Amino acid sequence: MTTGADAPERTAPSSEMVSLEERMGSLHLIRVGLSVVVLTTAFTAPGLVASRDVLAVSLAYIGVSTLVEIARRVTGQRGLRLITLVLLLDAAYLSWVAYVSGGAASPLRFLLYVHLVAVTLIASRRTGLKLAAWCSLLFLATSYAQAADILPLRELVTAWLPGHGNAFAAVAPVMVSAPLLVTVVAAGLSALSERELRRRSVDLERLAEMARELDRSGDADDATTVLAASVARWLVDCRVVVLGPSGEVAAMVPAVPERPPPPPPAGRSLAQPDEILSRAWSERRSQLVRTLQPNADPLLATLLPDARNVVLVPMSAEGELVGALVVEYGRGRDRIRRWTLAVVERFAAHAALVIHNAMLLKEIRRLAATDGLTGIANRRTFEETLAREISRAERTGNPVTLVMIDVDRFKRLNDERGHQVGDAVLQALGSGLSENLRPFDTVARYGGEEFAVIMPGCTVEESVIAAERIRRRAVASTPVPEVTLSAGAATFPDSARDASELVGRADAALYESKRAGRDRLTIADPAADALTEDDLREPSAILNQPDSPEAVMFPG
Numbered sequence: 001m002t003t004g005a006d007a008p009e010r011t012a013p014s015s016e017m018v019s020l021e022e023r024m025g026s027l028h029l030i031r032v033g034l035s036v037v038v039l040t041t042a043f044t045a046p047g048l049v050a051s052r053d054v055l056a057v058s059l060a061y062i063g064v065s066t067l068v069e070i071a072r073r074v075t076g077q078r079g080l081r082l083i084t085l086v087l088l089l090d091a092a093y094l095s096w097v098a099y100v101s102g103g104a105a106s107p108l109r110f111l112l113y114v115h116l117v118a119v120t121l122i123a124s125r126r127t128g129l130k131l132a133a134w135c136s137l138l139f140l141a142t143s144y145a146q147a148a149d150i151l152p153l154r155e156l157v158t159a160w161l162p163g164h165g166n167a168f169a170a171v172a173p174v175m176v177s178a179p180l181l182v183t184v185v186a187a188g189l190s191a192l193s194e195r196e197l198r199r200r201s202v203d204l205e206r207l208a209e210m211a212r213e214l215d216r217s218g219d220a221d222d223a224t225t226v227l228a229a230s231v232a233r234w235l236v237d238c239r240v241v242v243l244g245p246s247g248e249v250a251a252m253v254p255a256v257p258e259r260p261p262p263p264p265p266a267g268r269s270l271a272q273p274d275e276i277l278s279r280a281w282s283e284r285r286s287q288l289v290r291t292l293q294p295n296a297d298p299l300l301a302t303l304l305p306d307a308r309n310v311v312l313v314p315m316s317a318e319g320e321l322v323g324a325l326v327v328e329y330g331r332g333r334d335r336i337r338r339w340t341l342a343v344v345e346r347f348a349a350h351a352a353l354v355i356h357n358a359m360l361l362k363e364i365r366r367l368a369a370t371d372g373l374t375g376i377a378n379r380r381t382f383e384e385t386l387a388r389e390i391s392r393a394e395r396t397g398n399p400v401t402l403v404m405i406d407v408d409r410f411k412r413l414n415d416e417r418g419h420q421v422g423d424a425v426l427q428a429l430g431s432g433l434s435e436n437l438r439p440f441d442t443v444a445r446y447g448g449e450e451f452a453v454i455m456p457g458c459t460v461e462e463s464v465i466a467a468e469r470i471r472r473r474a475v476a477s478t479p480v481p482e483v484t485l486s487a488g489a490a491t492f493p494d495s496a497r498d499a500s501e502l503v504g505r506a507d508a509a510l511y512e513s514k515r516a517g518r519d520r521l522t523i524a525d526p527a528a529d530a531l532t533e534d535d536l537r538e539p540s541a542i543l544n545q546p547d548s549p550e551a552v553m554f555p556g
Contacts, residue, residue, distance in 0.1 A: 125187040132183035220358040224250040227351035241326040247273040313348040317356035371445040374430030382444035401463035407449040432477030484519035
């Protein structure tokens with residue numbers, strides 16, 4: 001398991017980074033602004049700075065730095081040498097301003113510190129430290145030059161520092177160390193901020209990575225697994241549990257063997273969720289607890305034994321609860337940071353939306369594939385399933401039997417007993433047919449009061465017994481004793497060459513049962529080019545065979 005620090009570094013897209021042109025442009029604006037402050041001071045406080053000298057030097061400085069910046073932009077290259085040159089020029093100009101305005105006592109020395117901080121934050125910490133070392137070197141050289149009477153102490157300095165003689169020599173250590181000290185502090189704070197930003201960037205990248213995995217997840221179960229695994233990869237030394245909307249365990253990392261549910265505390269039932277879970281769901285906000293109480297939270301205490309620093313985040317989407325994310329934030333940590341909690345909540349929110357959409361999609365697919373009244377497959381699903389089974393039968397050579405079943409005199413039942421009774425009969429038939437099929441058989445409502453049963457791997461002889469058993473047991477499941485069913489069956493490839501012909505032959509056999517008096521099963525004989533009455537027969541010959549295991553139970 002890797003942390004964000006151990007993860008491979010990713011190069012951020014250029015759109016997310018401040019370009020070199022923007023950063024150098026910002027430094028140039030700061031450079032001009034500092035020059036404006038110097039010029040303003042020279043004209044408003046002439047006793048502090050010699051305005052004529054400052055005006056000439058400042059204008060020359062602005063002109064040269066502007067020309068260098070234009071040259072760097074025109075060349076279309078990074079221009080590192082030009083950048084270095086103009087930064088050295090900045091330090092020389094601001095050091096000279098400090099010198100002519102009083103040295104260590106100059107009120108304009110703060111401009112140098114502002115520039116050093118700006119370079120440290122905008123360019124880089126290394127550049128800022130190099131520039132500070134250059135400034136300190138200039139101050140040191142100036143101090144020694146004044147001590148050796150190479151550079152005179154300006155009259156302005158003696159006016160500001162009366163009776164101090166060589167003030168530069170007295171305050172030389174301060175002048176030398178101050179730029180470095182200011183830059184080191186700025187670089188340290190910048191490093192802390194950068195590390196925090198980088199850590200948050202890694203957190204957001206983990207979140208984006210989980211979002212991509214959630215997009216590829218197939219259903220709600222996959223989404224919960226992705227959520228648990230993503231949180232476990234992001235937070236080191238943690239245990240993660242994802243609970244479903246009923247409090248059931250949907251995913252857990254690390255996985256643990258199946259264990260029996262904990263006994264409920266006195267006065268509670270197994271159906272009641274843990275107190276912390278109930279509180280999170282009712283208040284719709286995250287819950288943080290130092291330790292779990294087995295009496296109040298038996299489920300979580302069993303899943304996370306001896307857990308400390310537990311965070312429980314309710315998961316909801318569009319006002320509907322879809323579960324909860326439970327994270328043990330490591331036993332060695334004192335508390336969870338606010339940013340970490342915010343990211344955990346974002347993990348849960350993203351996953352909740354995907355899980356909710358997956359549940360909705362599953363329900364939509366179920367509704368699209370089933371009949372609303374009976375709950376069995378609808379006509380569309382029937383056609384898709386029959387085409388699939390016929391295609392499989394063509395590859396494997398196995399037969400497929402189709403049984404069409406219709407309720408006899410259903411209209412009269414509706415007229416005499418009411419449509420509610422008719423609906424109850426159809427619902428009972430749907431359940432009765434489903435309960436008497438093999439797991440791989442398919443029963444569908446074909447239309448109105450007509451049902452269809454697809455039985456893969458069922459031969460003509462087997463279809464006689466199976467179809468009659470299904471028909472009679474379905475009749476027994478209806479709430480109206482006098483209801484009867486007529487059925488017709490056909491088998492591919494014996495009775496038909498494709499799905500459409502199979503439906504036609506089974507339907508013709510059904511209506512032969514109707515014509516012959518209803519309440520019976522008719523089997524379509526093996527295929528002929530044209531369907532005639534000779535192709536239809538009742539199954540009494542097969543059902544009445546002495547060696548048939550169903551002959552006594554279902555006589556013809």
